């Protein structure tokens with residue numbers, strides 16, 4: 001099923017376009033979630049190959065072995081992007097595909113796949129936006145200690161230089177890390193993501209080395225890329241709200257903000273860790289030993305854009321005095337609203353006495369509450385705290401239980417409502433002064449949703465995993481219309 005071909009010209013029927021004329025409309029994916037072909041061309045296992053093949057780690061034992069076969073079907077997928085009228089496509093490079101052991105020279109066959117993809121995108125007038133790291137650390141580097149080990153940060157910078165060298169002449173938009181909070185705290189803290197370690201000291205060490213690796217990669221990219229290239233990082237910042245105005249609940253929110261947000265924005269954007277975070281977590285890690293001279297200067301290398309990934313707000317309160325809640329309490333389940341995993345414990349280091357609340361109202365198939373006001377508030381906060389730093393929404397979207405009808409359609413009105421609400425939230429933030437340059441919808445197509453396997457569908461295109469058939473959902477048509485108008489269509493349109 002094809003969408004109406006939209007072409008590059010934007011409709012001018014609306015008297016006052018809701019979005020700036022040069023607003024970038026995109027969609028996003030990540031290598032391990034879509035590529036498949038895990039043993040092609042010398043690629044070696046990443047931590048996600050190992051983790052997903054370990055019994056009990058993912059729903060139904062699902063792995064990314066096949067995923068959506070994008071490695072083989074990328075031409076077809078670029079055609080889908082073209083039908084949507086996308087201005088840009090955000091994808092990640094698989095580290096073990098281009099540098100299998102995480103050290104040494106690049107494997108040309110691995111890089112060739114991304115060269116072909118970039119060429120195909122450019123031929124269709126779509127700007128490629130590369131993410132260097134979307135969670136697939138080469139297993140060899142994990143065997144040497146992974147992100148808790150300082151040398152992984154240096155290896156990441158070397159890898160960044162290899163990719164920049166291969167693609168820098170044709171890719172103008174670069175992201176170092178995607179959601180380092182998940183890499184550190186879900187991967188090494190709660191253990192619901194690869195590599196599945198549950199050790200708060202390791203998680204905080206990983207966070208520091210991700211900050212350092214980001215900064216070293218920015219340095220490497222600047223040394224390799226043309227001056228016009230724009231460099232970003234994508235953070236899943238938590239819009240934290242206290243349940244009540246009580247001092248105790250506000251203190252709970254401060255702590256989650258420290259270990260959920262400022263643990264990355266501090267070093268990357270402000271040149272240092274916030275003192276309250278260092279105090280809160282001093283019993284878990286020796287920060288003085290961890291932070292070497294020069295690390296904070298390196299982590300704070302200037303970037304051109306801040307990528308913001310937003311799905312839902314996080315509501316917290318202080319645990320009333322009394323027994324510690326067990327894993328079965330609503331607190332633990334609600335913590336996953338902010339953490340992409342149904343972990344048995346909150347993934348926020350040192351915050352076992354903070355309660356997480358699920359706001360009443362509609363939820364997505366992930367169980368995540370739907371509240372677009374969180375996106376406006378988050379963008380405005382970032383605008384206030386980091387004036388002069390342009391913002392880009394690099395992920396936003398929702399999973400619902402989509403089905404193909406006998407007529408071959410996928411009706412997903414809830415996703416259209418979700419997207420309308422969140423795009424309106426972006427528009428409001430822009431109207432209030434935030435410098436938001438673009439929006440990447442998560443995701444182009446249904447894919448491997450990490451520990452949830454293939455059961456959660458975020459795509460604009462439905463994927464039948466048995467046949468690999470892609471079917472445009474109603475939301476794909478709706479998003480194509482948004483892009484064509486550069487504005488939200490009237491409800492009902």
Ligand code: IFM
Nearest residue numbers: 030179309340395442449
């Ligand atoms: O699928 C993920 C993506 O890989 C990172 N951000 C959140 C998405 C939905 O959980």
